[in-house]
Amino acid sequence: MINTGNSYLRKTGNWRIFKPVVDYGKCTGCMICFIYCPESVISLDSDNKPIIDYDNCKGCMICMVECPLKAITAVREVKTLA
Numbered sequence: 001m002i003n004t005g006n007s008y009l010r011k012t013g014n015w016r017i018f019k020p021v022v023d024y025g026k027c028t029g030c031m032i033c034f035i036y037c038p039e040s041v042i043s044l045d046s047d048n049k050p051i052i053d054y055d056n057c058k059g060c061m062i063c064m065v066e067c068p069l070k071a072i073t074a075v076r077e078v079k080t081l082a
Contacts, residue, residue, distance in 0.1 A: 018076055061074055
């Protein structure tokens with residue numbers, strides 16, 4: 001059985017199509033993205049600006065939808081073949 005809350009151990013962000021990108025010029029540090037992130041992959045810097053852990057972000061874009069200032073946009077992921 002796998003314990004809940006351990007996705008950070010598995011780098012689950014490898015399959016997303018879009019990733020959230022923060023425009024720090026628009027961001028006021030309201031923390032809404034941090035609060036609504038279902039995977040808890042958004043941390044905050046000393047100014048309450050979001051830092052997204054892309055290794056574990058699944059690209060659900062809830063942060064983008066909830067951002068009141070539209071400071072987060074969806075950017076298509078570019079994958080390179082190794």
